Every structure is written in C-alpha cells, then in structure tokens.
Amino acid sequence: MPAINFSVTARDKGARRGKLKTPHGVIDTPAFIPVGTAATVKTLDGEDLKRLDAQVVLANTYHLMLRPGPDLVERHGGLHGFMGCDGPIVTDSGGFQVFSLGWGLAHGVGKVAAMFPGDGQSATRSASSRSGKRLMRVGERGVRFRSHLDGSEHELTPESSVAIQQQLGADIFMAFDECTSPLHDEEYTAEAMARTHRWAERCLAAWTERRTQALFGIVQGGAYRGLREASARFIDGRPFPGVAIGGSLGRTKRDMRKVLEWTTPLLAPEKPRHLLGIGEVADIFMAVRLGVDAFDCAAPTRQARNGTVYVGPKNGGTPRNRFRLNVSAAKHADDPWPLDPDCSCFTCQNHSRAYVRHLFAAHEALGPRLATIHNLHFILELMRDIRKAIESKRLDSLAKRYGLS
Amino acid sequence: MPAINFSVTARDKGARRGKLKTPHGVIDTPAFIPVGTAATVKTLDGEDLKRLDAQVVLANTYHLMLRPGPDLVERHGGLHGFMGCDGPIVTDSGGFQVFSLGWGLAHGVGKVAAMFPGDGQSATRSASSRSGKRLMRVGERGVRFRSHLDGSEHELTPESSVAIQQQLGADIFMAFDECTSPLHDEEYTAEAMARTHRWAERCLAAWTERRTQALFGIVQGGAYRGLREASARFIDGRPFPGVAIGGSLGRTKRDMRKVLEWTTPLLAPEKPRHLLGIGEVADIFMAVRLGVDAFDCAAPTRQARNGTVYVGPKNGGTPRNRFRLNVSAAKHADDPWPLDPDCSCFTCQNHSRAYVRHLFAAHEALGPRLATIHNLHFILELMRDIRKAIESKRLDSLAKRYGLS
Numbered sequence: 148m149p150a151i152n153f154s155v156t157a158r159d160k161g162a163r164r165g166k167l168k169t170p171h172g173v174i175d176t177p178a179f180i181p182v183g184t185a186a187t188v189k190t191l192d193g194e195d196l197k198r199l200d201a202q203v204v205l206a207n208t209y210h211l212m213l214r215p216g217p218d219l220v221e222r223h224g225g226l227h228g229f230m231g232c233d234g235p236i237v238t239d240s241g242g243f244q245v246f247s248l249g250w251g252l253a254h255g256v257g258k259v260a261a262m263f264p265g266d267g268q269s270a271t272r273s274a275s276s277r278s279g280k281r282l283m284r285v286g287e288r289g290v291r292f293r294s295h296l297d298g299s300e301h302e303l304t305p306e307s308s309v310a311i312q313q314q315l316g317a318d319i320f321m322a323f324d325e326c327t328s329p330l331h332d333e334e335y336t337a338e339a340m341a342r343t344h345r346w347a348e349r350c351l352a353a354w355t356e357r358r359t360q361a362l363f364g365i366v367q368g369g370a371y372r373g374l375r376e377a378s379a380r381f382i383d384g385r386p387f388p389g390v391a392i393g394g395s396l397g398r399t400k401r402d403m404r405k406v407l408e409w410t411t412p413l414l415a416p417e418k419p420r421h422l423l424g425i426g427e428v429a430d431i432f433m434a435v436r437l438g439v440d441a442f443d444c445a446a447p448t449r450q451a452r453n454g455t456v457y458v459g460p461k462n463g464g465t466p467r468n469r470f471r472l473n474v475s476a477a478k479h480a481d482d483p484w485p486l487d488p489d490c491s492c493f494t495c496q497n498h499s500r501a502y503v504r505h506l507f508a509a510h511e512a513l514g515p516r517l518a519t520i521h522n523l524h525f526i527l528e529l530m531r532d533i534r535k536a537i538e539s540k541r542l543d544s545l546a547k548r549y550g551l552s
Numbered sequence: 553m554p555a556i557n558f559s560v561t562a563r564d565k566g567a568r569r570g571k572l573k574t575p576h577g578v579i580d581t582p583a584f585i586p587v588g589t590a591a592t593v594k595t596l597d598g599e600d601l602k603r604l605d606a607q608v609v610l611a612n613t614y615h616l617m618l619r620p621g622p623d624l625v626e627r628h629g630g631l632h633g634f635m636g637c638d639g640p641i642v643t644d645s646g647g648f649q650v651f652s653l654g655w656g657l658a659h660g661v662g663k664v665a666a667m668f669p670g671d672g673q674s675a676t677r678s679a680s681s682r683s684g685k686r687l688m689r690v691g692e693r694g695v696r697f698r699s700h701l702d703g704s705e706h707e708l709t710p711e712s713s714v715a716i717q718q719q720l721g722a723d724i725f726m727a728f729d730e731c732t733s734p735l736h737d738e739e740y741t742a743e744a745m746a747r748t749h750r751w752a753e754r755c756l757a758a759w760t761e762r763r764t765q766a767l768f769g770i771v772q773g774g775a776y777r778g779l780r781e782a783s784a785r786f787i788d789g790r791p792f793p794g795v796a797i798g799g800s801l802g803r804t805k806r807d808m809r810k811v812l813e814w815t816t817p818l819l820a821p822e823k824p825r826h827l828l829g830i831g832e833v834a835d836i837f838m839a840v841r842l843g844v845d846a847f848d849c850a851a852p853t854r855q856a857r858n859g860t861v862y863v864g865p866k867n868g869g870t871p872r873n874r875f876r877l878n879v880s881a882a883k884h885a886d887d888p889w890p891l892d893p894d895c896s897c898f899t900c901q902n903h904s905r906a907y908v909r910h911l912f913a914a915h916e917a918l919g920p921r922l923a924t925i926h927n928l929h930f931i932l933e934l935m936r937d938i939r940k941a942i943e944s945k946r947l948d949s950l951a952k953r954y955g956l957s
Binding site for chain 2: 193223229481501506509513515516
C-alpha cells in the first residue's frame with residue numbers, strides 16, 4: 148500500500164494544481180506547509196490551524212530528537228498523538244539544522260540565522276558563542292554534532308534519521324542529506340552531493356519496514372548546474388514517492404530560478420516536488436511556475452513574532468517591500484486599520500493595527516499570536532488563490548496583481 | 553437610566569445567586585472575573601474568552617494609563633473597541649498598583665509581587681532597583697508616583713482616576729482609594745481610610761457626567777474591626793450602585809474571614825459586592841458563603857504561565873496543595889493524562905501533561921496558553937458549580953467535595 152497518492156488535476160504552463168493524499172488527509176497543492184519546529188506552530192494550537200485550514204504542518208527532527216526525544220514522542224502516539232493533530236504531518240531529516248550549525252564556523256558567517264527553517268537563531272547563537280569548539284563533523288557514516296541546547300554530543304546517520312522519523316510517525320519524511328551553503332565551492336559541493344546520494348540509498352534501505360510513511364529523496368548540488376542535474380537524475384531514478392529540492396539555491400533570486408529551471412524538468416511529473424525552506428511571495432510564484440508543488444518556511448511565523456506582518460498589493464504590499472509591514476513601529480500606535488484591510492483572518496476581522504502594536508509594545512503574548520494567525524492566513528490564502536488561478540489558467544494575471552511579471 | 557441592574561435570584565444561607573445586568577450583557581453571580589491587565593487576558597484572544605464563557609474581564613487602569621494611554625484607548629472606542637470585546641468590562645482605579653509600588657519601600661518588603669493583581673512583578677522589581685528614590689507620595693489631593701516602565705512621574709487623583717476610567721469606558725469602574733498593606737498600623741490605616749472616604753465623595757462628584765458606567769465604592773479599613781465597620785457603613789451609605797471590598801484583608805485566611813464577617817452584613821443586600829484581588833478555591837467558597845458576588849484575581853492566569861495548573865478534588869487537588877499541580881516538573885515528562893482527567897476544557901480534551909510539559913521545557917508560547925485556558929476554565933467551571941449549588945441549596949455539599957468544611 149503506497150503511503151501517498153499524488154495526482155495533478157490542472158496545469159497552467161509549468162504550474163501544477165494537484166491533490167496529495169496522505170494517511171491523515173488530502174493536501175491541496177501547490178501547498179504552503181507551516182513550520183511547527185518543536186511539535187507546535189509557535190503561539191498556535193490545533194484549533195487555530197484548523198480555522199486557518201492549514202491542512203498540514205512540518206516539524207523539525209533535529210529539535211525533537213534533542214527535546215523531548217523520539218522515544219517519548221513515539222510512546223505518546225507519534226507526532227499526531229503527541230501534538231493532538233489528526234491531519235497530515237511532514238518531518239525534515241535533521242540534516243539542515245545540523246549542517247547549519249557547522250557553516251557559521253567553517254565560513255566565519257555570523258548571520259546564517261535567516262537560513263534556519265526552525266528556531267535556528269538559537270543554534271546560531273550557540274555556534275558563535277562556542278567558536279573554536281568543533282560543533283559538527285561529517286563522515287561517510289553520518290554526522291556527529293553538539294546540541295545547541297546543552298552542548299551534548301549526538302550523531303545522525305541515514306539509518307538513525309529514518310528510525311527517528313519513523314518514531315515521530317509523520318505522513319511524509321525526508322531522506323538524510325548533507326546540506327551545503329552558498330559559500331561551499333564546487334568541489335566540496337560535489338563531494339557532499341555524492342555522499343548525499345549514498346545516504347539516499349541507505350535511507351531507502353532503512354525505510355523498507357514501515358511503508359505507511361512516504362520517504363522523499365532530496366536533490367542537492369548547490370547552485371552548480373552539472374551537480375543539480377546529476378542529483379535530480381539520481382534522486383528521480385530511485386524509488387522515492389516524492390522529491391524535495393534542498394541545499395543551497397545560490398545567493399540571489401536569479402540563482403534560485405536557475406536551480407529550479409535545471410532541476411524540475413528532470414523530475415518525473417507524477418511525483419510531488421517540495422522546495423525546502425522557501426516561502427516568500429515572489430519565490431512562491433516563481434517556483435510554482437517552475438512546477439513546484441509544496442513549500443515550507445519558518446519566515447511567516449518568525450517574522451510575525453517580530454511584529455512584521457504581510458500586506459497584500461491593494462494595501463501597500465509590493466515585491467520591493469516583500470509585502471511586509473512592521474506593525475510594531477511607533478507610527479502604527481494610533482492606526483485604526485486592520486493589519487490588511489482586505490484580509491478575512493481572525494486578527495483583521497477583530498483588531499486594529501493600534502491594538503496589535505500596543506500588544507507588541509507591552510510584550511503581550513497575544514501580539515505574536517495575532518500576527519502569526521494573520522501571516523499564515525495571508526500565505527495560505529495566497530496558495531488558495533494560486534490553486535484557483537492554475538485551474539482557470541490565470542496564474543499570470545494573479546502574479547501581475549502582486550506586481551510580479 | 554441606571555448603568556447596571558442587580559437581582560438576587562436564589563440564596564443558600566449567606567450565599568447569593570444573582571444576575572448583574574450591564575450595558576454589554578449579563579454577569580451571572582457569584583462570578584470570577586479574569587484579569588486582562590493591559591487590555592488582554594495574557595495569551596488569550598476574545599474568541600478564547602467566549603469559548604470559556606468568561607462573561608466579563610477586568611483591566612488595570614494603572615497599566616493602561618501608562619501604556620497605551622487613555623486618550624488612545626478612547627479614540628479607538630474605549631476598551632470595548634480597542635480590545636475587540638463586546639462583553640462586560642470592569643476597570644480598577646489604579647490605586648492598588650500605585651500604592652503597592654510604595655509598600656515595598658515603606659516596609660522593606662521584597663516579595664509583594666504576589667499581591668499585584670496585574671504584572672506587578674515588574675513594578676516590584678522596579679521598586680527594589682530604585683530603592684532610595686521615592687516611588688510614591690500620597691496627599692489629600694491624590695498620589696504622585698513614578699512609572700515602573702520608565703520612571704516618569706505621574707499623578708492620580710479621584711478626579712483623574714474617574715476621568716481615565718470614563719475614557720476607558722468599562723461597564724463597571726472603581727472609586728479611587730488608598731490601599732494599605734497588612735504592615736500598616738491602625739493609626740495609619742484609619743488616616744488612609746478617612747482619606748479614601750473623602751476621595752469617594754470626590755469620585756461620586758466627578759462621576760455624574762457619564763452615568764452609563766457604574767461606579768463602585770471601595771470599603772477600606774485593613775484588618776481592624778472598627779475601621780472596617782465604619783468604612784462599610786460609610787461606603788454603603790453613599791449612592792454607589794455597587795461596593796467593592798479592598799485593601800488589606802490581614803495576613804491569614806482567618807483574618808480574611810473576619811474582615812468579610814464584619815463587612816458584608818453592613819452592606820445593602822440589593823447592591824452587588826466585589827472582593828478585589830481574591831481567587832483561591834478556599835477563599836472563593838468562604839467569601840461566597842459570606843455574601844460576596846464577584847471576584848477578580850490574576851493568580852490563575854499568572855500561575856498558568858509558570859506551569860502551575862489546577863486539579864480538582866478527584867485528581868489530587870486538596871485545600872492543602874491549593875488544588876495546584878506543577879505540570880512543568882520533570883516527573884510529568886512522560887505523563888499521558890490530561891492536566892485534570894475530569895476537565896472538559898480545550899487543553900484537557902486535546903493534550904497530555906507530557907505535551908504541555910514539553911511546551912514549557914521548550915519555552916513554547918503554547919504552553920502558557922494551554923495552561924491559561926485550563927486554569928480559567930477550572931475557576932469559571934467552579935463558579936458555575938457554585939451558582940448551581942446555591943440554586944439547589946447544596947453549597948455545603950459542594951464545599952465538602954473540595955475538602956472544605
């Protein structure tokens with residue numbers, strides 16, 4: 148019995164509208180998957196996610212293996228039972244966070260926080276504060292790393308990542324891969340990609356036991372055309388029910404477009420394609436047009452907690468300002484408008500910018516919560532609009548409404 | 553047109569079951585009023601409060617006058633418009649917080665935090681960190697004090713407290729009183745009480761303009777019988793539509809009982825009686841039996857944010873442990889039970905202690921939120937049970953179920 152079933156129901160040029168059936172329900176694609184790092188989409192409960200019609204969430208294996216640990220989650224019914232969630236769940240492999248821990252050190256990069264899909268900020272802080280100490284070591288067997296929580300030493304291998312993700316019990320889980328950064332050269336990226344491919348085989352071998360969960364292979368290769376194409380062909384050729392595109396997508400939006408242009412044409416059309424860690428409006432349009440079916444990204448929820456909320460093109464949102472407004476700014480102290488006057492979310496139906504700004508100024512937990520509800524609604528509503536636009540072959544005109552050609 | 557209308561519909565010995573009609577809806581009494589210090593019951597939104605059937609909330613004038621300020625709240629439709637709340641709202645006078653700022657200094661008391669109904673903890677910190685600086689000075693005209701936020705100087709007088717509370721626009725608001733602590737002697741308490749009575753007259757005079765809000769007088773007098781009786785007679789004799797019992801209730805539960813025994817018999821039975829800042833299970837039973845109709849207290853929500861949750865008598869709650877359980881303790885890491893297995897709240901219907909404990913361990917905002925929902929449900933459900941018990945004259949047997957004679 149295959150764990151998932153994917154069908155494309157409509158197309159608009161390269162964009163696909165589909166249905167991804169999982170043991171816990173259907174995901175309409177293109178889909179945005181909110182990130183629930185530590186088995187909670189920060190500030191929200193399960194009812195909130197239902198009201199948002201989120202359909203699916205992604206939890207982070209790295210964080211959950213450290214706290215509360217996979218054995219405990221398994222004893223409580225896997226993530227579905229532990230979180231009290233009856234919809235589809237996705238987990239990542241833990242690789243991205245583990246390798247991100249190492250990048251800051253290897254490249255002397257201080258600001259990799261934005262690249263972390265989970266609460267990478269703490270991992271990054273930890274990486275800097277311990278500089279000099281080796282945080283991560285990769286070998287053929289897997290990766291040894293130190294926890295950002297307490298410095299304790301841990302190991303992740305293809306086999307243990309699969310085993311942990313099977314304990315977590317998500318409907319869709321990811322093969323363990325080595326993530327490279329835009330600062331890695333082609334030689335190292337090629338070496339890491341080859342290792343990722345060998346690990347992919349080991350993940351497939353480890354996966355055979357519990358086929359009710361769907362294992363996605365991950366395409367690597369950085370922003371190097373030859374490597375991306377080789378990786379896409381290799382991963383596509385293996386019996387993964389879905390494919391994720393991971394690792395470095397270069398330094399610019401143009402790089403990202405190229406990586407997708409090289410990759411997606413080589414992937415079997417009948418398999419769903421997930422683009423890891425991407426969630427900006429312009430990037431979503433670009434990737435959907437290049438045939439991507441699913442996204443996950445912590446930015447909408449992390450930005451919400453910092454008081455950055457999304458506004459549509461009718462209310463000041465542009466590709467240039469990335470459809471963002473800083474509601475915690477003093478200029479909104481007396482602003483009677485909703486976050487986005489055309490938004491139908493709970494926050495915008497009930498509260499003004501002045502109130503939300505007051506909550507941020509007073510450090511009230513309700514501020515991040517109301518902003519999170521709004522930002523997720525904004526992105527999920529965008530995905531609903533994108534799906535409708537693909538069905539009626541009007542994706543170009545929807546993009547134009549967002550100021551994107 | 554009177555702002556409120558109160559009717560007692562049933563009695564069980566000294567306990568009263570009533571209905572308090574306000575411009576924004578009916579409050580069933582005896583009632584527990586959740587505290588929403590800064591125009592938000594911390595971690596909850598208006599929908600949550602409706603689902604909890606909270607009926608009414610209390611906001612703190614001291615906090616709101618400092619941030620965001622009464623002018624701003626008024627411009628946004630008063631607290632009802634600003635918070636997006638269409639039910640009854642109560643405000644206090646600001647007196648308690650202002651005078652609490654002074655106690656720590658006057659008595660060298662470091663731990664007055666527990667006495668603060670709002671987020672007094674920061675006020676207390678401020679009081680200690682500035683020791684030496686005068687934080688509060690009382691005179692016939694009113695009180696001058698420094699903000700716990702930025703040290704700026706402010707004044708509250710009977711007239712300005714009434715004016716600010718009229719701007720905030722609550723259905724019920726409180727006369728400006730001088731609060732004394734259990735450490736004040738009888739002479740000072742008498743002096744403060746006499747001043748409170750003169751201020752009560754000034755509040756009444758200031759109130760005449762907007763009679764759609766109901767002004768409650770406050771009985772002071774500390775734990776001194778003569779003073780409490782004099783204050784009860786004085787406040788009862790003035791044209792307040794309701795009476796609150798404030799100030800020091802002594803140092804023990806026995807002291808509190810005595811204060812209530814002296815006070816409530818002297819109050820007109822047709823007026824509602826509010827006991828300020830009290831909300832423990834045993835205290836609620838005691839006060840209800842002595843004729844109190846309403847309570848407000850920040851403890852259930854503050855304790856929730858610290859991981860202290862309430863359990864009923866069937867599940868380990870006793871007067872001795874104050875019906876509390878520390879769910880953030882390591883021993884609950886693997887505990888599959890709900891916070892209270894007999895509780896019907898959202899948290900208990902959907903989540904285990906293990907999950908809530910994980911959220912606290914991972915510093916996730918959902919932990920305080922789920923605990924707050926539970927604690928408020930616990931107290932509000934207790935009030936519903938108390939009201940039913942009074943109607944069927946079985947309050948004694950309900951108290952016995954809680955281990956209270």
